[in-house]
Amino acid sequence: MSKVIIVGAGASGVMASILLKRKGHEVLVFERNEKPMKKIYATGNGRCNFTNRNIEFSNYHGKNPKFVMSAIKSFGYDEVIDFFNDIGIKELELENGKIYPMSLQASSVVKQMTLEAEKLGVKFKYNSYIKMLDFKNKPKAILYNNEEFEGDYIIVATGGKAMTKSGSDGNGYLLLEKIGHSIISTHPGIVQLKLENNEFKKINGTKIPGYIYLMNKNKKTMEQFSDILFTDYGISGPGILQISGEAIRKLKANKDVYISVDLLPYLKEDELYSYLKSNFEKNSYKKLSQALVGTINDKVISSLIEYLNLEDIVVGNLSKEIIFEISKTIKDLRLKVTGYKSEKDGQVTCGGISTKEIDPRTMKSKIQDKLYIIGEIMDIDGDCGGYNLHWAWASANACAKDIV
Ligand SMILES: Cc1cc2nc3c(=O)[nH]c(=O)nc-3n(C[C@H](O)[C@H](O)[C@H](O)COP(=O)(O)OP(=O)(O)OC[C@H]3O[C@@H](n4cnc5c(N)ncnc54)[C@H](O)[C@@H]3O)c2cc1C
Numbered sequence: 001m002s003k004v005i006i007v008g009a010g011a012s013g014v015m016a017s018i019l020l021k022r023k024g025h026e027v028l029v030f031e032r033n034e035k036p037m038k039k040i041y042a043t044g045n046g047r048c049n050f051t052n053r054n055i056e057f058s059n060y061h062g063k064n065p066k067f068v069m070s071a072i073k074s075f076g077y078d079e080v081i082d083f084f085n086d087i088g089i090k091e092l093e094l095e096n097g098k099i100y101p102m103s104l105q106a107s108s109v110v111k112q113m114t115l116e117a118e119k120l121g122v123k124f125k126y127n128s129y130i131k132m133l134d135f136k137n138k139p140k141a142i143l144y145n146n147e148e149f150e151g152d153y154i155i156v157a158t159g160g161k162a163m164t165k166s167g168s169d170g171n172g173y174l175l176l177e178k179i180g181h182s183i184i185s186t187h188p189g190i191v192q193l194k195l196e197n198n199e200f201k202k203i204n205g206t207k208i209p210g211y212i213y214l215m216n217k218n219k220k221t222m223e224q225f226s227d228i229l230f231t232d233y234g235i236s237g238p239g240i241l242q243i244s245g246e247a248i249r250k251l252k253a254n255k256d257v258y259i260s261v262d263l264l265p266y267l268k269e270d271e272l273y274s275y276l277k278s279n280f281e282k283n284s285y286k287k288l289s290q291a292l293v294g295t296i297n298d299k300v301i302s303s304l305i306e307y308l309n310l311e312d313i314v315v316g317n318l319s320k321e322i323i324f325e326i327s328k329t330i331k332d333l334r335l336k337v338t339g340y341k342s343e344k345d346g347q348v349t350c351g352g353i354s355t356k357e358i359d360p361r362t363m364k365s366k367i368q369d370k371l372y373i374i375g376e377i378m379d380i381d382g383d384c385g386g387y388n389l390h391w392a393w394a395s396a397n398a399c400a401k402d403i404v
Contacts, residue, residue, distance in 0.1 A: 001025050002403060005141050005151035007130045007175070009036035010168065011392035012375030013157035014113050019400035021120040028149065029122060030141060032129040032167050037110045039159070039166035043389065044098075048106035051080045051393070052386035053097035059387045061245055062379040063184055067355040068391065071363070075397035080390060087112045098385050133175055139370045153370050153403055157396070160349025160376040161186060170343075172377045173352065180367045182354045184379040187252065188346025189245040190388075193259070194339035195234040199306045204232040206299040211262035212239040214247055215334070220260070222246055228261060230300075235259070235335065242384045245350060247337050257337040263296055263304075263330045273327040280323060284316025288326075291315045296330060304329065348388050350381045362402035363395050372399040 001024050006013045009031035017027045029036075040048060052059075055077050060068045081091055081099070089112050090102040101108045117124070134140040139154045158172025173183050200206075207229045214222040224239030243259070250257045264272060276295070283291050289312045292301045305312055308329055310322070318326075343349060357366050358373050365371040374395040382388040 002152040003028070003150075004153045004155060004403060005030070005139070005149060006155045006157055007133075007141060008157035008159060008168075008172070008375075009033075009124060009126075010039060010157060010159050010166075010375065011037065011389055012159075012396045013155070014117055015393050015396035016155055016157060016374060016400050017122040018113065018117050018120060019397060020403060021117065021122050023400065023403075025403065027122045028151065029117075029124045030128040030130050030143070030149075031124060031126050034126050036114055036124060036126075039163055039168065040110050041106050042163060042166070043106050044100060044386075046106050047100045047104045048109045049098045049100055049386040049389070050084065050109060051077060051099045051390045053077055053093060053099065055387065055390055059383045059385070060391065061189075061249075061350065061381050061383075062352075062355060064355050065380070067358075067360045067378075068380055068394070070361045071394040071398040072390065074401070075394040079397070080393050083393070084109075084112075087116045096385055130175070133179055133371075135179060135368050135370065153372060155372040155374060155399060156377060157375050158377055160352055161343040162188065162346045162349050162376070164344045168376070170349075176353055176373065176377075179371070181357055181365070181373075184351040184354050186343065186349050186351035187248055188340060188343040188348070189248065189350040189381045190241045190347035190384045191244050191248070191345055192231065192236040192341045193234050193240055193244055193247060193337050194341070196336040196338045198232075198234060198335075200230040200235075200300070200303045200335075201232050203230045203299045203303055206230045206297065207237070208263065208297045208300065209265070211265050212237075212243060213260040213262075214243045215258045215260050225265065230303075233341065234337075234339075235261075238384065241347065244340060244346075245348075245381060245383070248340050248350070251337065251339070259335050259337060261333040261335065263300060263333055269327060269331045272330060273324055276323050276327050277320070280315035280318060284314065286315055287312050288315055288318070304333075307333070347384065348381045349376060351379050352376070353378045355379050361398060363399040364402060372403070374399050 003026045006029040092102040129144040132142040138150045159168025161170040212224045213220040222243045226239035227237045229236040375392045
């Protein structure tokens with residue numbers, strides 16, 4: 001049996017430790033924090049969306065998204081559910097195939113995984129920051145205080161740069177860069193977007209349900225229905241987070257990026273036009289800001305009027321063309337995306353260790369013998385919906401299967 005050192009007790013590190021220990025290996029996990037899996041408490045809004053019923057390689061991104069295929073085929077939805085059921089977590093499916101523990105508590109995942117690892121005899125060393133790896137002779141992990149630990153294999157599971165206060169601050173990239181790995185430049189994913197000329201800034205905090213489309217000129221390339229949150233920096237909400245990765249990739253490629261918001265999903269554009277026309281005829285004495293109350297969220301109205309560059313005049317004086325423009329804009333509010341919040345605000349890091357340098361079937365480094373790399377640290381990011389944690393589990397499984 002082998003002695004395996006794991007750097008990082010996050011999602012992928014703890015999963016690997018359990019699977020390796022079940023095979024009888026000796027497993028020593030170093031974690032810089034005082035406890036394991038700190039980030040997990042924040043996942044899925046504290047409920048931990050730990051997988052998705054529909055796991056496809058198309059939910060993953062990076063320079064080579066097909067890299068995930070073999071690992072998610074061997075450890076797909078059924079295998080993940082079996083694993084969690086076996087350690088006492090019953091699954092609950094909510095919207096869009098998202099799977100949570102039935103307790104709806106992310107802490108359940110941490111508790112049951114840690115109990116399982118401890119029962120098996122995995123050794124955890126907390127408050128233990130690994131500052132260097134050395135493969136000159138036997139694989140060696142070197143602690144912040146220069147203490148050295150030897151193993152037969154080292155697994156690096158230090159995560160990306162998202163939510164730095166959880167311990168994953170990107171130092172893992174440097175650990176691996178020093179031994180010859182290369183890094184695809186990183187940016188946040190599943191993150192809030194910044195907007196140009198944001199007339200909606202003043203309604204910071206207002207949330208409305210609606211459709212969001214990522215646009216390529218007049219073509220809708222992605223569609224989401226969710227709450228939309230207007231903020232002082234731009235726009236957020238589950239649908240925005242979902243399309244953010246693609247929007248940022250386009251920004252990075254120096255493309256103009258526009259989103260379209262449908263502020264009133266319940267009426268088609270022609271229905272809305274007819275309704276506004278008759279409403280404005282019946283209430284012709286009202287100002288525009290008054291006449292729209294009851295049709296769209298009243299907090300949005302003054303920003304919409306500003307966006308349309310209209311005077312707040314009585315609606316009896318509005319031409320058919322203007323009424324058409326108003327209904328068109330309510331259904332297709334075009335907003336230019338100019339940026340995104342920082343890596344610490346994102347839920348995942350896009351980019352990371354180049355997947356060209358890792359074997360997709362085993363997660364073994366092609367650069368350094370006896371080294372494995374798992375989880376978010378590599379140039380793979382998943383959609384919002386349980387795909388990132390699924391990648392942590394699946395990549396850990398691929399590596400654990402390989403170590404003999
Ligand atoms: C707010 C938020 C919500 C999210 N919600 C979801 C969700 O609902 N569903 C989903 O699928 N994904 C979600 N994610 C993403 C998911 O949590 C991550 O993709 C996943 O945790 C990555 O696992 P990992 O093992 O690669 O890294 P991490 O879980 O980040 O773990 C890395 C560990 O390594 C430790 N470490 C780092 N460097 C060192 C070092 N040098 N020495 C020792 N230890 C070190 C860190 O302290 C950390 O504990 C969310 C992320 C965030 C930030």
